[in-house]
Amino acid sequence: MENLLYIALFAxxxxxxxxxxxxxxxxxxxxxxxxxxxIGVSFVASATxxxxxxxxxxxxxxxxxxxxxxxxxxxxxxxxxDQVTAVMMTVVTLVSTVVHIYSNYYMEHDRSxxxxxxxxxxxxxxxxxxxxxxxxxxxxxxWEGVGVCSxxxxxxxxxxxxETRDVNPSISPSWxxxxxxxxxRIADLGLLVGIFMIYWNLxxxxxxxxxxxxxxxxHGLMVAIGIALFxxxxxxxxxxxxxxxxADAMEGPTPVSALIHxxxxxxxxxxxxxxANPLYSTIPEVGYGIAVLGTFVAxxxxxxxxxxxxxxxxxxxxxxxxxGYMFAAAGLGAYWVAxxxxxxxxxxxxxxxxxxxxxxxxxxDELDMFKMGGLKKEMGKTFLYMGxxxxxxSGIYPLAGFFSKDTxxxxxxxxxxxxxxxxxWLTAGMTAFYSFRQVFLVFLGDExxxxxxxxxxxxxxxxxxxxxxxxxxxxxxxxxxEEFMHFATQMLPVYEMSEHTHHMVWxxxxxxxxxxxxxxxxxxxxxxxxxxxxxxxxxxxxxxxLSNQYYIPILYENAVSKPYADLSxxxxxxIDMKVVDATVDGIAKTIEKGGDVSRQAQDGNLSSxxxxxxxxxxxxxxxxVASVAIK
Amino acid sequence: METIAFYIFAILITGLFLVTVxxxxxxxxxxxxxxxxxxxxxxxxxxxADFLGAVQLVVYSGAVMALYAFGMMFFDAxxxxxxxxxxxxxxxxxxxLSAVVLVAxxxxxxxxxxIKPLVTGAKGLDNxxxxxxxxxxxxxxxxxxxxxxxxxxxxxxxxxxxKKMDKSLSEVYIDTLPEEExxxxx
Amino acid sequence: xxxxxxxxxxxxxxxxxxxxxxxxxxxxxxxxxxxxxIMLNAANIAFAAxxxxxxxxxxxxxxxxxxxxAASEVAVGLGLLILIYKKYGTLDLDKFTVxxx
Numbered sequence: 001m002e003n004l005l006y007i008a009l010f011a012x013x014x015x016x017x018x019x020x021x022x023x024x025x026x027x028x029x030x031x032x033x034x035x036x037x038x039i040g041v042s043f044v045a046s047a048t049x050x051x052x053x054x055x056x057x058x059x060x061x062x063x064x065x066x067x068x069x070x071x072x073x074x075x076x077x078x079x080x081x082d083q084v085t086a087v088m089m090t091v092v093t094l095v096s097t098v099v100h101i102y103s104n105y106y107m108e109h110d111r112s113x114x115x116x117x118x119x120x121x122x123x124x125x126x127x128x129x130x131x132x133x134x135x136x137x138x139x140x141x142x143w144e145g146v147g148v149c150s151x152x153x154x155x156x157x158x159x160x161x162x163e164t165r166d167v168n169p170s171i172s173p174s175w176x177x178x179x180x181x182x183x184x185r186i187a188d189l190g191l192l193v194g195i196f197m198i199y200w201n202l203x204x205x206x207x208x209x210x211x212x213x214x215x216x217x218x219h220g221l222m223v224a225i226g227i228a229l230f231x232x233x234x235x236x237x238x239x240x241x242x243x244x245x246x247a248d249a250m251e252g253p254t255p256v257s258a259l260i261h262x263x264x265x266x267x268x269x270x271x272x273x274x275x276a277n278p279l280y281s282t283i284p285e286v287g288y289g290i291a292v293l294g295t296f297v298a299x300x301x302x303x304x305x306x307x308x309x310x311x312x313x314x315x316x317x318x319x320x321x322x323x324g325y326m327f328a329a330a331g332l333g334a335y336w337v338a339x340x341x342x343x344x345x346x347x348x349x350x351x352x353x354x355x356x357x358x359x360x361x362x363x364x365d366e367l368d369m370f371k372m373g374g375l376k377k378e379m380g381k382t383f384l385y386m387g388x389x390x391x392x393x394s395g396i397y398p399l400a401g402f403f404s405k406d407t408x409x410x411x412x413x414x415x416x417x418x419x420x421x422x423x424x425w426l427t428a429g430m431t432a433f434y435s436f437r438q439v440f441l442v443f444l445g446d447e448x449x450x451x452x453x454x455x456x457x458x459x460x461x462x463x464x465x466x467x468x469x470x471x472x473x474x475x476x477x478x479x480x481x482e483e484f485m486h487f488a489t490q491m492l493p494v495y496e497m498s499e500h501t502h503h504m505v506w507x508x509x510x511x512x513x514x515x516x517x518x519x520x521x522x523x524x525x526x527x528x529x530x531x532x533x534x535x536x537x538x539x540x541x542x543x544x545x546l547s548n549q550y551y552i553p554i555l556y557e558n559a560v561s562k563p564y565a566d567l568s569x570x571x572x573x574x575i576d577m578k579v580v581d582a583t584v585d586g587i588a589k590t591i592e593k594g595g596d597v598s599r600q601a602q603d604g605n606l607s608s609x610x611x612x613x614x615x616x617x618x619x620x621x622x623x624x625v626a627s628v629a630i631k
Numbered sequence: 632m633e634t635i636a637f638y639i640f641a642i643l644i645t646g647l648f649l650v651t652v653x654x655x656x657x658x659x660x661x662x663x664x665x666x667x668x669x670x671x672x673x674x675x676x677x678x679x680a681d682f683l684g685a686v687q688l689v690v691y692s693g694a695v696m697a698l699y700a701f702g703m704m705f706f707d708a709x710x711x712x713x714x715x716x717x718x719x720x721x722x723x724x725x726x727x728l729s730a731v732v733l734v735a736x737x738x739x740x741x742x743x744x745x746i747k748p749l750v751t752g753a754k755g756l757d758n759x760x761x762x763x764x765x766x767x768x769x770x771x772x773x774x775x776x777x778x779x780x781x782x783x784x785x786x787x788x789x790x791x792x793x794k795k796m797d798k799s800l801s802e803v804y805i806d807t808l809p810e811e812e813x814x815x816x817x
Numbered sequence: 818x819x820x821x822x823x824x825x826x827x828x829x830x831x832x833x834x835x836x837x838x839x840x841x842x843x844x845x846x847x848x849x850x851x852x853x854x855i856m857l858n859a860a861n862i863a864f865a866a867x868x869x870x871x872x873x874x875x876x877x878x879x880x881x882x883x884x885x886x887a888a889s890e891v892a893v894g895l896g897l898l899i900l901i902y903k904k905y906g907t908l909d910l911d912k913f914t915v916x917x918x
Contacts, residue, residue, distance in 0.1 A: 668858065780886070787893045
């Protein structure tokens with residue numbers, strides 16, 4: 001079993017290093033194939049571990065080596081595979097495998113093809129470290145690792161020039177990469193503080209030991225730790241107010257968006273909350289706060305998705321919104337539901353993104369949906385896949401999204417937090433609307449792209465075969481809800497619905513499905529027949545507010561970035577140049593002048609040296625006498 | 632009796648060494664130094680260190696001073712080095728201060744208050760015997776090392792001094808002089 | 818008035834100071850050697866005196882070794898002096914300022 005664990009963990013690393021060997025050379029198809037195969041191996045190992053765990057529910061531990069053993073501190077490179085980890089591993093490696101294979105198509109003509117695979121595999125490795133580590137420090141390493149890989153991949157096309165916000169809301173890939181990285185750093189400080197507090201008070205970082213000794217902590221301390229850890233989670237999972245980087249991260253190649261910024265990395269925050277469930281279970285008020293924030297982000301992001309014209313940004317906002325759902329579920333204590341939605345979302349969101357990648361390729365990297373339309377004729381298979389994924393996202397029976405999202409709504413209802421339920425319910429409608437607005441704008445209606453002289457073409461057939469696992473899972477994953485619950489609750493707390501909810505469950509399902517269907521119908525009537533733009537609506541305050549992301553990026557720039565830049569300028573000009581540098585220069589000048597003066601003593605005359613020697617002798621003797629006398 | 636002898640010796644040695652240090656003529660200096668050395672051996676005899684006194688006479692007054700005397704023959708003793716004494720006050724200050732400090736330290740009563748003898752040697756023997764006994768037991772290795780050192784020094788002295796032995800010193804010196812000085816000398 | 822160790826030590830100190838004065842004052846390299854000999858002898862007197870008054874033979878033996886070292890020093894030092902004289906034609910310290918910084 002341990003061997004399987006190591007295979008699952010290190011196959012991506014081997015893949016990354018292998019690809020890195022060719023980083024500077026011409027495109028080499030071998031790299032893509034080997035990388036895909038190795039990630040596939042990792043997936044097989046992970047899936048085997050998952051099945052093994054399903055039969056024999058005993059967590060597998062492995063201790064790779066001692067890492068930091070100093071005094072009382074004993075941190076090991078320890079790994080553990082329990083139910084939560086196994087689910088995460090399988091989801092991550094499955095999506096990664098598909099994305100790796102897909103990248104062979106998507107990055108076909110990119111001159112940095114090999115480099116791309118190196119980064120992508122490195123990301124998978126970091127993510128595996130993140131989910132498999134049995135202590136907080138290992139998690140942090142993985143956490144930072146995925147951050148770095150995200151930075152590398154968002155800024156993959158670093159050579160693109162900066163543009164204004166009107167032309168490109170994300171300015172440029174390198175700008176977006178830095179934004180993502182810096183925003184994550186801010187949040188990571190929270191995570192780090194949380195880890196420090198845990199170590200400070202419990203003297204250990206291993207999950208098992210930490211959660212076994214939680215009762216030693218005072219309530220206030222636990223709240224502080226819970227909040228600190230959640231701040232870390234907020235950064236990685238792009239929760240408000242640290243959400244702006246995710247939409248800008250869409251500057252990266254689409255497979256990256258699918259893998260990192262939809263299916264896996266951004267769910268790390270949710271994973272952290274799920275992993276720390278014993279902690280959050282004891283501080284329900286923080287959990288409730290998380291749920292409220294998640295709910296807010298769900299509707300907040302969905303509202304921005306309603307009007308956006310950028311194909312990938314719509315999906316990015318949808319990701320944000322779905323992360324909000326996950327946090328809502330986790331915050332309300334239904335950890336396995338959050339994990340379930342995480343897995344289901346990974347499948348259909350990755351599918352959606354990769355479908356969008358096909359469209360982008362067909363449209364020659366055009367992302368404006370208003371310039372598309374009627375692509376169904378040319379791209380039937382992509383339409384099918386994206387339609388399926390959107391149906392799943394909207395929560396239509398019997399697709400995966402229905403089961404997971406509906407359960408979250410039931411949880412919200414069951415907790416008597418009707419406000420949360422209502423907002424999430426409303427968001428479900430909005431989700432359905434914007435998902436299908438996107439599908440209809442792209443695939444139905446008049447063929448607007450012809451004006452721009454674009455000749456769309458469908459992707460290769462093997463691409464669709466590679467995507468099939470995601471499509472199949474997006475359809476059937478929901479039917480495994482019962483099995484999943486049994487499996488996950490071996491590790492996570494069981495969540496019981498009350499009698500009352502049981503009675504209401506059909507009504508809830510009908511109500512939820514109703515709003516989802518009406519969202520789809522609204523989208524159909526509005527967009528399926530062709531795009532009719534209404535300048536009055538587009539110039540309205542609400543529309544502009546939404547399409548400008550509530551002006552939050554501009555606010556951040558003016559309220560945070562600019563003052564900070566000014567402050568840095570002052571610090572540079574006034575403090576660094578005039579105080580620090582001046583001090584250093586002063587010391588150097590003093591020494592130089594002192595050397596110039598004392599150089600006279602170095603006259604090469606033995607006689608004067610002897611005089612100095614004698615003077616020194618007298619001085620030393622006097623000091624010796626004085627020290628004896630004082631004693 | 633000893634006290635008188637000590638004072639006589641002390642005054643003479645001090646005087647002779649002062650002459651050594653102060654004299655302009657290097658031959659006077661050397662003669663005074665040799666005489667001082669001889670008198671120091673007298674001090675050793677007063678102290679009962681007969682062997683040391685003998686060695687002082689033989690090695691210092693004999694060998695070392697003879698070496699200096701022969702060494703002097705290489706130099707043009709008549710050509711006095713014109714010494715520019717940069718500042719007499721500084722010299723006076725430095726040497727005076729060191730004298731005061733050293734005397735003050737040595738005259739302080741605390742020095743040597745609780746020193747215990749470690750190597751006393753056998754009782755009832757005269758000084759050279761005891762010295763020999765200790766030298767060839769406890770100090771055998773330093774003694775051998777000193778012997779090797781002397782050998783090395785001898786070889787070094789021979790090698791260093793014998794360079795360009797075939798030429799007379801003034802010849803060698805004139806070869807290295809620049810043209811104008813050469814004319815001047817002639 | 819009996820003779821004490823202090824007498825010898827003070828004499829030794831005075832002789833040492835004379836040596837220092839010579840070292841500091843003279844510019845003739847040969848004179849420096851003489852002054853060094855004076856200082857070494859001053860140390861020898863102190864050693865012999867302490868040896869006698871404490872009753873420990875080590876002092877005398879140290880003096881003996883110092884004499885050996887002084888002899889070697891003279892041998893090597895004179896050899897070097899001769900070389901210097903051959904090279905520069907003088908023993909004046911003020912002429913040797915090649916190490917001027």
